[in-house]
Amino acid sequence: MRLVVGLLVSFMSALALVGCESGSDEVGFEHPMDFESLEPLSGDELRYLAFQVFEGGPDPAIPFDGELVYTPKQKVADMVHNIVTTIGVTGGQKTRLAFILGPIAFDHSDAEVQQIIDDGFDIALSENVAVGFHVDDAMFWSRRGDLITDPTNIEWTDFDATPATGLHLEWARPPARMVFNSPTIRTEVTRRARDVIGARIASHVAILRSLGKEDLFAGVIAGWESHMGQDVSTMDRVGFHALANAGFGPQNPPSNIGAELASIVAEFIGLWTDGLAQGGIDANRVYTHVAFLPRARFEEISAPEGVTYEDVLDAAPSSQRPSVAFTANARPGFSTYPVTGVYEQIYEQLSEHGNPWWASSEGTNIIPGDDPESSGISMETYLARSFNHGAALVTIFGWGIGDQSNPFRTVTEGSDALATYRRFLSQ
Incomplete structure (x- = not known):
């Protein structure tokens, strides 16, 4: 076991050189994506082009890094107004401009969660654009002393x-991973999803329906890249407490730890989506959010002997087997930064599950950690890779975050991107 772990650590370090985490391209890799134009939309399904607006800090323009707090409504409204006025088009017969508020996390009290939801619908009506919400299913829970102690x-x-000491992320410092199948956690997830988030949203949707504006x-x-993950101090895999709750142990280990943990993650995702449905939200308006290391990335370099794609898929930061995105009371959703092979693998997964509508739950036209030109494609091609292939929602990250030198802002707010948004939203 220690030998396999050592090989994985070495392999992950090498993999970073081809852009899995750092986005650098030191092996001379050429991006394989050809230009793809946005096709005219057909059918009755509205397509939402959405922009993530961050909750959790005193200002959505300032990235958070610790405990999450309520973000003042006026700060959120100012950013939404900037999005609306800069793009200048809010949708046609088949499209809607939207903003997505989140993360809504365990760190937020029930009252704060409901206030975030109230704020979102108020701003949506004021700007006449759509609103959505992005739930952090498990990462930020330091303020929940009743749970974390x-x-x-x-x-x-x-x-x-x-015990785990903290969850390893590239972009923040959350506390230790919670146990997904702890009876207390399961009860609280259902309560939050059903009674706090789901019911509050459903009450606002009913008001929109009465106004003839349910499309807002x-x-x-x-979920926010739902996965099990690694401990920040040791980089060891976490999830053994959940495995023990499922009946496994040192004398009775799973035959495939990665597959068993994926099953636990899938069940946890389903707990959230079932609760939202019980709260009154239409399953066609609920999406999951999973990130995964594409198989094509794994195949770009030679893996150490004995290391399989599934080994690395399970060990990569924030990565989870893509099949867990599919659950009964939601549409699947994925992170879609345009790294090698990510779209092709998403299309394969969609085909295997009957080609449902889906979401790009997070992404923009950049390889994270690299320069703004790293993707090698236009914003039109980036959007086409989702909307041309059955996406009902595309959530763009990066608007208004940090200063103008932030590469995410450069690609998300650039002139090419703005022109593409306007053309798409004119349909």
């Missing part, structure tokens, strides 16, 4: 019950 809710890094609700993204 209970050892039965803290993940382990092994079957010796070594873009949906809920249930």
Whole structure:
């Protein structure tokens, strides 16, 4: 086991050189995506072009990095107004401009969650654009002393019950991973999804319906790159507490730990989406959010002997097997930064599940960590890779975050991007 872990660590370090995490391209890789124009939209399904507006700090323009707090309504409204006035087109017969508020996290009290939802619908009506919400399913929960101080809710890094210290992320510092199948966590997820988030959103949708404006609700993204992950201190896999709850142990280990953990993650995603449905939200307006290391990335370099794609898929930061995105009471959703092979693998997964409508739950036209030209494609091609292939919602990240030198802002707010948004929203 230690040998396999060592090989994985070495391989992940090498993989970063071809852009999995850093986005650098030191092996001379050429991006394979050809130009793809946006096709005319058909059918009755509205398509939402949405922009993520961050909750969690005192200002949505300033990235958060610790405990999340309520973001003042006026700060959010100012950013939404900037999006609306800069783009200048809010939708035609088949499209809607939208903003997505989130993360809505365990750090937020019930009252704060409901205030965020109220703020969102008020701003949507004021600007006559659609609103959606993005739920952090498990990462930020430091402010929940009733949960985080209970050892039965803290993940382990092994079957010796070594407690996790924090979740490894590239962009923030959350606390230790919670136990997805802890009875207390499961009860609280259902309560939050059904009674706090779902019911509040459903009440506002009913008001929109009475006004003939139900199209101003873009949906809920249930999860924020849902995955099990690694401990920040040791980079060891977490999830052993959940495995123990499922009946496994040192004398009875799973035959395939990665597959078993994926099953636990899938069940956890379903707990959220079922709760939202019980709260009154139409399943066609709920989307999941999963990120994964594409198989094509794995195949670009030679893996150490004994290391499979599934090994690396399960070990890569924020990565989870893409099949977990499919659940009964939601449409699937994925992160869609245009790295090698990500779209092709999404299309394969969609085909295997009957080609449902889906969402780009996070992304923009950049390889994270690299320069604004790193994708090698236009914003039109970027959007076409989703909307031409059955996406009902595309959520763009980067608007208004940091200063103008932020590469995410450069690609998201550039002149080419703005012209593309306007053409799309004119349909």
